[in-house]
Amino acid sequence: MVPRAAPVVRSSGTIAAVGVIGLGRFGLEHVRTLAGLRVVPVAVADPDPARRAAAAAVATGTRTYASAEQMLAAEQLHAVTVATQASEHLRLARLAVRAGVRVLVEKPIVASADDLAQLAELDPGLVVPGHLLRFCHAYRWLEEIVSTGRIGDLTGIVAQRSRDRTHLEYGEPDPLLLTQIHDCDLALWLDPSMPREVMTIGHSSSSVQFDDVYTHVLTGSGTRWSLRADFGLPAGTGPCDLLTVYGTHGTASVEVGRQQGIGRWLGRDGQAQRRWHAPHEQALEAELASFVDAPAPSGDDTAGDGTAGDDTAKDAGATLAEAITVTRTMLAARSSLSAAETIDVAVDPAEAGGSDSVQWPTVPS
Numbered sequence: 001m002v003p004r005a006a007p008v009v010r011s012s013g014t015i016a017a018v019g020v021i022g023l024g025r026f027g028l029e030h031v032r033t034l035a036g037l038r039v040v041p042v043a044v045a046d047p048d049p050a051r052r053a054a055a056a057a058v059a060t061g062t063r064t065y066a067s068a069e070q071m072l073a074a075e076q077l078h079a080v081t082v083a084t085q086a087s088e089h090l091r092l093a094r095l096a097v098r099a100g101v102r103v104l105v106e107k108p109i110v111a112s113a114d115d116l117a118q119l120a121e122l123d124p125g126l127v128v129p130g131h132l133l134r135f136c137h138a139y140r141w142l143e144e145i146v147s148t149g150r151i152g153d154l155t156g157i158v159a160q161r162s163r164d165r166t167h168l169e170y171g172e173p174d175p176l177l178l179t180q181i182h183d184c185d186l187a188l189w190l191d192p193s194m195p196r197e198v199m200t201i202g203h204s205s206s207s208v209q210f211d212d213v214y215t216h217v218l219t220g221s222g223t224r225w226s227l228r229a230d231f232g233l234p235a236g237t238g239p240c241d242l243l244t245v246y247g248t249h250g251t252a253s254v255e256v257g258r259q260q261g262i263g264r265w266l267g268r269d270g271q272a273q274r275r276w277h278a279p280h281e282q283a284l285e286a287e288l289a290s291f292v293d294a295p296a297p298s299g300d301d302t303a304g305d306g307t308a309g310d311d312t313a314k315d316a317g318a319t320l321a322e323a324i325t326v327t328r329t330m331l332a333a334r335s336s337l338s339a340a341e342t343i344d345v346a347v348d349p350a351e352a353g354g355s356d357s358v359q360w361p362t363v364p365s
């Protein structure tokens with residue numbers, strides 16, 4: 001148990017007052033991680049009293065509320081994280097934005113095309129997507145290999161991500177928005193080319209679920225992503241994840257399990273290998289630290305050093321425009337899976353929140 005500390009001073013010199021909405025499996029990880037950062041959440045919200053009690057036990061002194069509405073009305077918060085089911089994400093993000101509070105929304109940021117269109121209308125300066133793996137040491141190493149040109153021009157990405165069968169309990173019809181979305185986000189990060197066509201096929205071992213899916217993405221710059229995800233591992237095992245990036249001058253890959261990870265680069269100008277112990281450890285910590293530490297959005301940056309904020313958020317994690325692209329691609333994959341056809345995902349950039357942070361392809365007519 002971590003007692004609630006006196007107001008936490010961020011590196012910008014301002015005070016962090018953070019709330020967590022949704023205290024299930026991952027929301028409690030938010031609470032625990034924030035407590036570890038000594039940015040103990042001042043308030044948490046969940047309609048389930050047992051969940052509120054669990055959060056209060058993780059960070060004593062935290063004020064608990066049965067709803068986000070009550071919490072936002074009673075507290076002066078700088079930031080909230082949303083870790084509820086995706087069907088609540090849009091509504092809760094909107095509530096936070098209306099209250100002028102920065103909000104980190106867990107992946108998938110939403111789970112339907114309608115919600116995605118409405119989320120795109122929210123202030124991108126206030127809404128931060130929770131795409132955690134960009135903060136994992138192993139993937140950061142891979143990104144550095146790629147962005148420093150050590151595999152030449154990127155030509156393709158192949159990923160596989162396996163989760164155990166307990167993931168079927170989430171009730172999703174397939175692993176796309178829960179699991180494959182991680183690789184779609186990593187692919188967009190490593191290869192900022194806009195997805196143009198998406199084709200997904202799946203396999204089912206029961207009558208209602210696709211428990212493995214294969215997605216092929218053709219991007220506007222002609223690169224290809226081939227992503228596989230499944231819920232097929234025996235309960236309690238895994239994860240077992242592999243991501244390989246191909247370029248004109250070499251390849252780089254990262255293999256990540258719970259206990260260890262290994263990275264390999266083989267290029268025209270050299271080669272390297274890296275190992276990590278517990279490669280996912282500290283990713284959530286780094287993500288939440290970056291989120292909490294960003295300057296306040298509404299000009300109340302009392303330390304007066306607002307210059308770092310936007311850049312920090314952009315450098316460290318996914319932008320809202322990127323998360324919209326990733327989610328749109330996974331929703332297209334779901335449509336492709338049910339319709340058994342290739343889906344065209346080339347759209348007008350204005351629909352993705354108007355950001356210019358992602359390069360949109362010129363699509364030949």
Ligand SMILES: NC(=O)c1ccc[n+]([C@@H]2O[C@H](COP(=O)([O-])OP(=O)(O)OC[C@H]3O[C@@H](n4cnc5c(N)ncnc54)[C@H](O)[C@@H]3O)[C@@H](O)[C@H]2O)c1
Binds near residue numbers: 023085106
């Ligand atoms: N980035 C990652 O690696 C990662 C890992 C796990 C989960 N997640 C995401 O985190 C989110 C939560 O996942 P989970 O496994 O913790 O789910 P969960 O079902 O265990 O918990 C959801 C919690 O939200 C609460 N809730 C529902 N509606 C609410 C509302 N309106 N206000 C407040 N609380 C509400 C529920 O009572 C429940 O306690 C999902 O979007 C999931 O995809 C991300």
